[in-house]
Amino acid sequence: xxxxxxxxxxxxxxxxxxxxxxxxxxxxxxxxxxxxxxxxxxxxxxxxxxxxxxxxxxx
Amino acid sequence: xxxxxxxxxxxxxxxxxxxxxxxxxxxxxxxxxxxxxxxxxxxxxxxxxxxxxxxxxxxxxxxxxxxxxxxxxxxxxxxxxxxxxxxxxxxxxxxxxxxxxxxxxxxxxxxxxxxxxxxxxxxxxxxxxxxxxxxxxxxxxxxxxxxxxxxxxxxxxxxxxxxxxxxxxxxxxxxxxxxxxxxxxxxxxxxxxxxxxxxxxxxxxxxxxxxxxxxxxxxxxxxxxxxxxxxxxxxxxxxxxxxxxxxxxxxxxxxxxxxxxxxxxxxxxxxxxxxxxxxxxxxxxxxxxxxxxxxxxxxx
Numbered sequence: 001x002x003x004x005x006x007x008x009x010x011x012x013x014x015x016x017x018x019x020x021x022x023x024x025x026x027x028x029x030x031x032x033x034x035x036x037x038x039x040x041x042x043x044x045x046x047x048x049x050x051x052x053x054x055x056x057x058x059x
Numbered sequence: 060x061x062x063x064x065x066x067x068x069x070x071x072x073x074x075x076x077x078x079x080x081x082x083x084x085x086x087x088x089x090x091x092x093x094x095x096x097x098x099x100x101x102x103x104x105x106x107x108x109x110x111x112x113x114x115x116x117x118x119x120x121x122x123x124x125x126x127x128x129x130x131x132x133x134x135x136x137x138x139x140x141x142x143x144x145x146x147x148x149x150x151x152x153x154x155x156x157x158x159x160x161x162x163x164x165x166x167x168x169x170x171x172x173x174x175x176x177x178x179x180x181x182x183x184x185x186x187x188x189x190x191x192x193x194x195x196x197x198x199x200x201x202x203x204x205x206x207x208x209x210x211x212x213x214x215x216x217x218x219x220x221x222x223x224x225x226x227x228x229x230x231x232x233x234x235x236x237x238x239x240x241x242x243x244x245x246x247x248x249x250x251x252x253x254x255x256x257x258x259x260x261x262x263x264x265x266x267x268x269x270x271x272x273x274x275x276x277x278x279x280x281x282x283x284x285x286x287x288x289x290x291x292x293x294x295x296x297x298x299x300x301x302x303x304x305x306x307x308x309x310x311x312x313x314x315x316x317x318x319x320x321x322x323x324x325x326x327x328x329x330x331x332x333x334x335x336x337x338x339x340x341x342x343x344x345x346x347x348x349x350x351x352x353x354x355x356x357x358x359x
Contacts, residue, residue: 019078024069025120036068050068057067057120058197059313059329 063112079346
């Protein structure tokens, strides 16, 4: 498991990084911010806030 | 077969489709990702965009980009799921509700107005509480419960002052009392009100789930934290969900329904449905089913 920290609310959680890709969008389980996986290794998942607008994001 | 996945960013859905292709169809499917950030189309030249992709799966999170890229790729002669036609019919709630009703699919009573005064009159006709939704938008954004005239006036005045032109198209809907306890009776871990998401692939309902209301909220979107649980597909749900998918020419769509005393009603249809919540709650391998459908429907 790798450690992830939300750059918005600084919440920390454990993630199975083996099944996550660099560039993938994940959601902070605490504050709900959409975050991009900037880089990863076995111990750490480095996350960045998405700079693109999410105004029209959806399904 | 070559499948192109159109994305803004890699999402759970895009990644799981790639994993499923590698795991289940290693010799049949080759996946290529197309980031819509990188697209540069000359739409006045029909030979501008060439690729050996047989089918594109539209997975852009940006709805604007999804609608336009499906349109452009189809114009170049490619098959795209969901098509521009499906996205255009599903991304605007006013159009979706009208199309559903025209096709005999039960929906909650819905009224449209363009001014504050007409909106307040319409809500009076619908009765309080009522729901206001933006005609375009997802994940429950700017959807509000109008408990009384004071709240309704305040919310509509906000939209008049701060909203875009689309926020001033007032989509007003009767409040459907969902089964389960009311919010003021909510106890942590107890049964709460719910709606249903059906995931349609081709002419089948691949799976369905209950989505329970978020605590201290009245919406039940999984993206807002709503809990999900598998739903046993009934013939009534199957019939209505497939009819709704057909009404929007949908091949892979999410149909949202609510239970009422008169039976199920369709609230909306989603043209690029996410499937993380439904996979976790039902155990159904949605990406595998999608790829099976793409192979089968392309051969036909």
